[in-house]
Amino acid sequence: MTTDVAVAAAPPPGSPGGGARPRSRWSVTGGTALGVGSAVLYLSLIVLIPLAVVAWRSLDQGPGYFWRAVTTPDAWAALTLTVGASFLVALINLVMGTIIAWVLVRDRFPGKAVVDTLIDLPFALPTIVAGLVLLALYGPESPLGLNLAYSRAGVVLALLFVTLPFVVRTVQPVLLELDKEMEQAAASLGASPFQTFRRIILPNLVPAMLSGTALAFTRSIAEFGSTVLISGNLPFKTQVAAVNIFSQIEGDNTTGAAAISTVLLVVALVALVSLDLLQRWGSRRG
Amino acid sequence: MAIEVRDVNKSFGTTPVLRDVSIDVKSGSLTALLGPSGGGKSTLLRVIAGLEQPDTGTVRISGVDATRLSPQRRNVGFVFQHYAAFKHLTVFRNVAFGLEIRKRPKDEIRKRVMELLELVHLEQMADRYPSQLSGGQRQRMALARALAVEPEVLLLDEPFGALDAQVRKELRTWLRRLHDEVHVTTVFVTHDQEEAIEVADTIVVLADGEVKQVGSPAEVYDNPADPFVMRFLGPVTEIGGNLVRPHDIEISAGPVEGGTAATVSRVVRLGFEVRVELTVEGRDAWVQVTRGFAEQLALTPGDVVNVRPAPGARSLTLAAV
Numbered sequence: 162m163t164t165d166v167a168v169a170a171a172p173p174p175g176s177p178g179g180g181a182r183p184r185s186r187w188s189v190t191g192g193t194a195l196g197v198g199s200a201v202l203y204l205s206l207i208v209l210i211p212l213a214v215v216a217w218r219s220l221d222q223g224p225g226y227f228w229r230a231v232t233t234p235d236a237w238a239a240l241t242l243t244v245g246a247s248f249l250v251a252l253i254n255l256v257m258g259t260i261i262a263w264v265l266v267r268d269r270f271p272g273k274a275v276v277d278t279l280i281d282l283p284f285a286l287p288t289i290v291a292g293l294v295l296l297a298l299y300g301p302e303s304p305l306g307l308n309l310a311y312s313r314a315g316v317v318l319a320l321l322f323v324t325l326p327f328v329v330r331t332v333q334p335v336l337l338e339l340d341k342e343m344e345q346a347a348a349s350l351g352a353s354p355f356q357t358f359r360r361i362i363l364p365n366l367v368p369a370m371l372s373g374t375a376l377a378f379t380r381s382i383a384e385f386g387s388t389v390l391i392s393g394n395l396p397f398k399t400q401v402a403a404v405n406i407f408s409q410i411e412g413d414n415t416t417g418a419a420a421i422s423t424v425l426l427v428v429a430l431v432a433l434v435s436l437d438l439l440q441r442w443g444s445r446r447g
Numbered sequence: 448m449a450i451e452v453r454d455v456n457k458s459f460g461t462t463p464v465l466r467d468v469s470i471d472v473k474s475g476s477l478t479a480l481l482g483p484s485g486g487g488k489s490t491l492l493r494v495i496a497g498l499e500q501p502d503t504g505t506v507r508i509s510g511v512d513a514t515r516l517s518p519q520r521r522n523v524g525f526v527f528q529h530y531a532a533f534k535h536l537t538v539f540r541n542v543a544f545g546l547e548i549r550k551r552p553k554d555e556i557r558k559r560v561m562e563l564l565e566l567v568h569l570e571q572m573a574d575r576y577p578s579q580l581s582g583g584q585r586q587r588m589a590l591a592r593a594l595a596v597e598p599e600v601l602l603l604d605e606p607f608g609a610l611d612a613q614v615r616k617e618l619r620t621w622l623r624r625l626h627d628e629v630h631v632t633t634v635f636v637t638h639d640q641e642e643a644i645e646v647a648d649t650i651v652v653l654a655d656g657e658v659k660q661v662g663s664p665a666e667v668y669d670n671p672a673d674p675f676v677m678r679f680l681g682p683v684t685e686i687g688g689n690l691v692r693p694h695d696i697e698i699s700a701g702p703v704e705g706g707t708a709a710t711v712s713r714v715v716r717l718g719f720e721v722r723v724e725l726t727v728e729g730r731d732a733w734v735q736v737t738r739g740f741a742e743q744l745a746l747t748p749g750d751v752v753n754v755r756p757a758p759g760a761r762s763l764t765l766a767a768v
């Protein structure tokens with residue numbers, strides 16, 4: 162057959178206006194102004210002001226004190242453990258959460274509906290109950306013969322458990338909505354199943370995967386209840402930042418507690434912003 | 448033959464969707480797969496593309512048995528009704544996709560994609576994303592994407608089905624011209640008989656999973672194989688137990704040989720054409736005449752006239768009900 166494209170066919174119809182349609186960024190009219198206004202007010206009351214107060218509190222006794230509070234050996238150990246474990250947990254759940262979402266959407270197996278419901282369990286359980294369950298399963302009296310109590314592995318396990326749903330539940334709906342015909346088009350253009358996954362499916366999932374990961378990470382750095390039992394809260398070893406903050410407050414050192422909280426806040430913010438930037442950069446590149 | 452489909456059967460669950468379907472598509476032809484919705488047109492097209500496996504039967508593409516080949520290996524261009532645009536890629540990268548998969552050199556890809564974008568008149572849109580295009584533009588992008596890999600055959604599933612009437616009419620004329628220039632064997636699905644007649648050189652009528660008739664637009668319109676095809680291809684009316692095209696009936700004021708008495712019940716002017724509604728032997732029928740003719744006879748409701756099929760008119764005898 163010949164596909165001689167040197168000749169141009171007659172002008173095609175249905176091409177409205179050549180130039181890009183100008184889209185105003187802020188076209189705030191009546192109804193939306195009210196919407197934006199109440200959203201900003203609500204966010205300020207619930208999120209921004211309390212956060213600002215914490216940050217403000219942490220500087221009560223000057224930046225020098227702030228720095229010392231954050232770098233006391235036990236606080237610093239708790240912070241690095243928390244951030245490091247959260248990073249690891251976010252990474253593992255990025256991969257496992259995506260795989261689970263995939264299996265739940267694309268595969269058929271008996272008991273799928275049950276598994277699908279179970280995914281939400283870590284959300285539904287009070288985290289302290291989750292901690293209790295984990296201690297029973299992976300504690301000194303583990304029926305599986307796997308004792309992770311009072312170890313960093315135990316902390317990671319607890320964090321993995323409570324943050325599992327984030328990636329699954331953000332990726333799952335996107336995968337459900339994904340246009341199957343895109344994949345069929347790719348196949349008929351010669352793409353292998355792997356190429357189709359890599360070039361078509363994955364790029365469409367990445368935004369959801371990243372926002373799920375960001376949620377898992379930020380939730381991890383703040384986690385208290387599920388880790389408190391299995392970790393044993395050994396300072397320098399298994400004590401996480403949230404527990405450290407709690408013990409500071411118990412010791413009447415609210416400024417120190419606020420300082421560590423502020424660091425967590427900044428880490429969370431940096432994580433959210435950088436994942437968002439990564440996403441924008443990715444969507445521009447395609 | 449570019450495509451030979453032999454005795455294909457396909458069921459979804461227990462519902463047969465294709466029944467002993469056999470069709471031949473000539474190289475370089477522009478064939479319409481015409482039929483009512485749910486008749487199995489998309490399924491047949493997807494069987495040809497390898498997106499669906501037939502239960503029995505074979506598909507040959509350019510003489511090669513492709514029945515068990517994956518879509519990836521069939522070298523078939525497929526254009527979906529809802530475009531199936533790669534949302535995350537620019538127009539350029541959409542069209543380049545098949546060539547990138549084939550690992551062609553970058554400059555060759557660039558040249559070929561730009562040629563194709565020119566062909567479908569999207570050269571200004573290369574850096575846009577599909578969401579920034581109109582429906583017609585997306586469909587043209589999908590067409591360019593399918594053509595990029597120089598497919599043996601091009602398959603289009605209701606390519607203009609999702610577009611509004613105006614754009615749709617224009618695009619079909621454009622498709623016809625494009626085919627005259629590119630000559631790739633093309634099969635397109637439609638449920639619109641006007642579209643099939645206007646664009647295709649061969650029409651395959653498919654209904655209830657069966658091929659009802661194959662022929663040129665004139666053959667299928669003028670010599671329909673059965674009352675179903677006749678009804679589907681154009682307007683029909685019933686006179687004296689025969690199915691006739693309403694423009695193939697003569698009206699006369701006085702008695703004529705072979706005529707039947709009829710009472711005019713309504714005269715509707717539709718611009719140039721006039722629709723005369725009548726009662727013939729107790730049954731409703733209608734005749735399409737020109738405005739001049741209607742005025743000449745001064746037809747008014749209540750008039751008793753004579754009707755008969757025009758000489759050479761095609762008609763099909765209906766089985767007595």
Ligand SMILES: Nc1ncnc2c1ncn2[C@@H]1O[C@H](COP(=O)(O)OP(=O)(O)O)[C@@H](O)[C@H]1O
Nearest residue numbers: 459460464482483484485486487488489490491
């Ligand atoms: N994947 C599928 N699963 C089950 N039934 C299907 C599937 N695809 C099509 N069908 C059924 O097959 C019949 C023919 O469908 P289709 O080939 O899409 O017809 P057409 O394109 O002529 O409208 C319809 O009754 C439709 O419901």
Ligand SMILES: [Mg+2]
Nearest residue numbers: 488489490605
């Ligand atoms: Mg269809």
